[in-house]
Amino acid sequence: MKKILVLFICLIFQNISNAQIHEIGVFLGGSNYIGDVGKTTYVNPNKLAFGILYKWNKSPRHSYRFSYTQSTIMGNDLDSDDPARVQRGYKFKNDIKEFSAGLEFNFFDFNLHEELKRKLTPYVFSGISYFAYDELFVVNGETKKDYTSSTFAIPMIVGIKTNYFKNIIVGFEVGARYTFTDNLDGSLPKNKNLEILKFGNLNSKDWYVFSGFTITYTFGEKPCYCSN
Numbered sequence: 001m002k003k004i005l006v007l008f009i010c011l012i013f014q015n016i017s018n019a020q021i022h023e024i025g026v027f028l029g030g031s032n033y034i035g036d037v038g039k040t041t042y043v044n045p046n047k048l049a050f051g052i053l054y055k056w057n058k059s060p061r062h063s064y065r066f067s068y069t070q071s072t073i074m075g076n077d078l079d080s081d082d083p084a085r086v087q088r089g090y091k092f093k094n095d096i097k098e099f100s101a102g103l104e105f106n107f108f109d110f111n112l113h114e115e116l117k118r119k120l121t122p123y124v125f126s127g128i129s130y131f132a133y134d135e136l137f138v139v140n141g142e143t144k145k146d147y148t149s150s151t152f153a154i155p156m157i158v159g160i161k162t163n164y165f166k167n168i169i170v171g172f173e174v175g176a177r178y179t180f181t182d183n184l185d186g187s188l189p190k191n192k193n194l195e196i197l198k199f200g201n202l203n204s205k206d207w208y209v210f211s212g213f214t215i216t217y218t219f220g221e222k223p224c225y226c227s228n
Contacts, residue, residue: 038075068099092143127155179208
């Protein structure tokens with residue numbers, strides 16, 4: 001993950017050297033998990049999530065977006081509405097460190113150089129995420145760590161943003177990640193020696209969700225939004 005973070009910083013400074021408009025800022029909110037342990041509520045932030053992000057605005061309608069976000073996700077069967085899960089009584093915690101890259105699309109024009117006009121637009125984002133997490137397993141009702149692993153996820157984010165303050169963009173977003181693992185919760189260990197410990201729905205992957213606010217600072221020369 002250190003190498004990925006260095007790559008993220010290099011991409012930022014490489015793009016800053018171009019005569020375009022840029023945004024750099026922070027994400028602050030919460031996280032929750034959807035899988036085989038605990039609640040099945042889709043948006044239910046219960047742990048702090050935070051990160052940094054950078055956008056390279058190529059037009060008033062779309063931007064290239066890069067971000068690094070980390071959080072701890074958790075699940076507890078005792079919080080579930082499913083009697084079977086409550087009776088089972090499993091619980092877990094897992095650390096997520098995620099790098100994402102992709103395209104953000106604005107539903108309305110969001111020209112940040114029209115200083116006299118306040119802008120407001122919904123937006124969507126998708127691309128690819130790569131994240132580190134702990135491979136877990138459950139034995140005798142206790143969740144334990146096997147080793148640290150990493151895999152890909154597909155982020156699907158919806159949000160709304162405004163340039164209420166000069167050079168400051170404030171947004172609120174909810175972003176679900178469909179992961180390529182079913183073992184954020186210890187239900188499907190990769191270790192073949194632990195296969196006997198698997199449980200839950202083995203035909204569906206785990207999800208995690210980041211919900212919260214973005215605050216970015218805009219800078220850069222006025223771009224020409226025209227066809228090359």
